[in-house]
Amino acid sequence: MKINKIIIISLALFIWTACDNKNSTSSDSEPNSSWIFVANEGNYCSEDCTGKGNGSITMIDQYGNLTQIDSLGYTVQSVEVYNNQLFVIVNQDSKILIFDINEDGINIPGIEISTEGSSPREMVVIDDNIYFTNWETRDVKILNLQNNQIEESTISIDGRPENIIYDGTYIWVSIPELSESDGNQGTKVAQIDPNTKLLIDYIEVGKGPTQLTEFNNSIFISRTYYEYEGVDDNGWWINPQIHHGTSKISDIIDIKPYGTGSACGGSILSYNNQVYRSFEGGIAPIDENLEIQSLERIGNFDQSQVYHVEIINDYIYFTLTDYSTMNVLKQVDSNGTVINSYDVGVNPGDLAYWKYSK
Numbered sequence: 001m002k003i004n005k006i007i008i009i010s011l012a013l014f015i016w017t018a019c020d021n022k023n024s025t026s027s028d029s030e031p032n033s034s035w036i037f038v039a040n041e042g043n044y045c046s047e048d049c050t051g052k053g054n055g056s057i058t059m060i061d062q063y064g065n066l067t068q069i070d071s072l073g074y075t076v077q078s079v080e081v082y083n084n085q086l087f088v089i090v091n092q093d094s095k096i097l098i099f100d101i102n103e104d105g106i107n108i109p110g111i112e113i114s115t116e117g118s119s120p121r122e123m124v125v126i127d128d129n130i131y132f133t134n135w136e137t138r139d140v141k142i143l144n145l146q147n148n149q150i151e152e153s154t155i156s157i158d159g160r161p162e163n164i165i166y167d168g169t170y171i172w173v174s175i176p177e178l179s180e181s182d183g184n185q186g187t188k189v190a191q192i193d194p195n196t197k198l199l200i201d202y203i204e205v206g207k208g209p210t211q212l213t214e215f216n217n218s219i220f221i222s223r224t225y226y227e228y229e230g231v232d233d234n235g236w237w238i239n240p241q242i243h244h245g246t247s248k249i250s251d252i253i254d255i256k257p258y259g260t261g262s263a264c265g266g267s268i269l270s271y272n273n274q275v276y277r278s279f280e281g282g283i284a285p286i287d288e289n290l291e292i293q294s295l296e297r298i299g300n301f302d303q304s305q306v307y308h309v310e311i312i313n314d315y316i317y318f319t320l321t322d323y324s325t326m327n328v329l330k331q332v333d334s335n336g337t338v339i340n341s342y343d344v345g346v347n348p349g350d351l352a353y354w355k356y357s358k
Helices: none
Strands: 035-039 056-060 068-072 076-082 085-090 095-102 113-115 118-127 131-134 139-144 164-166 171-174 187-191 200-205 209-215 220-229 241-249 255-258 264-272 272-278 281-285 306-312 314-320 327-332 337-344 348-355
Touching: 056 076, 056 187, 056 220, 068 187, 076 118, 085 118, 085 187, 085 281, 118 164, 131 164, 187 209, 200 306, 209 264, 209 272, 220 264, 220 272, 264 281, 264 306, 314 348, 327 348
Parallel strands: 076 348
Antiparallel strands: 035 056, 035 348, 056 068, 076 085, 085 095, 095 113, 118 131, 131 139, 164 171, 171 187, 187 200, 209 220, 220 241, 241 255, 264 272, 272 281, 306 314, 314 327, 327 337
């Protein structure tokens, strides 16, 4: 896809691209020095996927001004910032987009790299290499950023890998599914050595491992999975029930189920020197026994609309969607107060942050 222009963010030149935000401030004297990038997945393509998908990126500058980069493809899955570049994984179109970043925005067109139908999902950058998970090819591939080429050798995964993080020594990969739409019946997290680029081990953590975070030399895993009584003649699950849990990889493996009825999401993150779990429309810390401390919850949204949660500069960012017309990013402080609210693209998910440095 080609977009023949350079996006330069300026109210004077491109006022038509900026969205009103009553909580934002602006400055005519000081240049912008940071960006928050929001990956808006767009609508999923289930049939004819030959056209342009409406996956997009919303860019928010330090003054709260918004600019939308539209028509990036089907399912903008994840974003990452590294060395003044923005990396965008587009899942259904099986491609990675690379854009240069500066104080004025991103340069378009960027670089488009095909992953040859691999259905890429999420990524982590280590020493000028992007390691990214892939559903269809069931592996972790490596994009060499020195030549923007995908290496021929891959790291095979037993299942459909999802989240991927790096703790400074090892790469960790969640494997929620063994097969397409199996209700997150996978039970393992993969451990990979980036020095040898070899898989070391599979660790059993309970059903449905989804998101991962590292804290105090331990790996914490949020889990979401479905139990159902069977499958009907049309292939639909009979009486499906959603379950949540949290697990921890340390000297021992701790597995904590929360059962049905617990209003948890998939996000897990470290904040204020604790591990927090998405819970009842906010985030709540978990104790040493992986129990959710519900009275310490921060945030109070409709849990069914909380799609993703991240921490940027000590603020909590909630992406909210009703999978229709409401698509919002909320910036929340440690007291649960909403600092800013931004209307963003369709189905907002992953976030990335860039700050100017000389």
